[in-house]
Amino acid sequence: EAGVTQSPTHLIKTRGQQVTLRCSPISGHTSVYWYQQALGLGLQFLLWYDEGEERNRGNFPPRFSGRQFPNYSSELNVNALELEDSALYLCATSLRGIHEQYFGPGTRLTVT
Amino acid sequence: AQSVAQPEDQVNVAEGNPLTVKCTYSVSGNPYLFWYVQYPNRGLQFLLKYITGDNLVKGSYGFEAEFNKSQTSFHLKKPSALVSDSALYFCAIYSSASKIIFGSGTRLSIRP
Numbered sequence: 001e002a003g004v005t006q007s008p009t010h011l012i013k014t015r016g017q018q019v020t021l022r023c024s025p026i027s028g029h030t031s032v033y034w035y036q037q038a039l040g041l042g043l044q045f046l047l048w049y050d051e052g053e054e055r056n057r058g059n060f061p062p063r064f065s066g067r068q069f070p071n072y073s074s075e076l077n078v079n080a081l082e083l084e085d086s087a088l089y090l091c092a093t094s095l096r097g098i099h100e101q102y103f104g105p106g107t108r109l110t111v112t
Numbered sequence: 113a114q115s116v117a118q119p120e121d122q123v124n125v126a127e128g129n130p131l132t133v134k135c136t137y138s139v140s141g142n143p144y145l146f147w148y149v150q151y152p153n154r155g156l157q158f159l160l161k162y163i164t165g166d167n168l169v170k171g172s173y174g175f176e177a178e179f180n181k182s183q184t185s186f187h188l189k190k191p192s193a194l195v196s197d198s199a200l201y202f203c204a205i206y207s208s209a210s211k212i213i214f215g216s217g218t219r220l221s222i223r224p
Contacts, residue, residue, distance in 0.1 A: 033212065043202065045212050056211055100146060101158065103157070
């Protein structure tokens with residue numbers, strides 16, 4: 001069974017640009033979570049989607065947004081990129097409800 | 113405020129000795145607690161969870177954790193450490209506000 005996939009693997013953007021990251025869940029998983037892991041820091045919760053709706057978001061500005069599609073895949077959009085947005089962005093998926101999460105390999109975003 | 117704390121940035125243990133990675137939490141309502149591991153150059157993996165029931169939870173790779181309600185702790189343990197256990201370990205909770213909070217991580221180093 002295929003795991004959680006994320007694309008692209010790496011991305012280099014310039015400050016002020018916009019970026020879209022993508023995540024495909026494990027078959028049967030309806031919940032998608034996005035996290036930011038900056039170098040040397042822990043995981044910061046960004047967004048949680050379930051059944052197409054945003055369940056909750058972390059303490060990030062509105063320029064971080066996303067959506068979940070009918071096939072439960074998800075996109076994370078970051079507008080007006082800033083240097084401090086450079087990080088590993090992790091997607092995780094789970095069954096609906098409070099279950100363990102399965103993580104993708106991440107997208108490494110570098111903002112110059 | 114709901115939170116999770118991993119008080120040790122790094123834990124060093126000799127191979128074959130028991131290991132403990134500490135986690136304490138503050139959450140209203142029933143806690144839902146998880147441990148994840150991040151091996152070098154690999155994604156985050158689920159180790160074990162406590163939702164309800166027996167306070168001693170067994171997980172992958174011989175790890176276990178004990179839920180202690182009075183001490184609000186969920187320490188990760190293993191009777192005999194392996195060099196291959198060297199990794200970054202994260203404790204996580206679901207809060208009643210439907211937010212997922214990860215600890216800052218503890219780097220476990222097992223010396224031969």
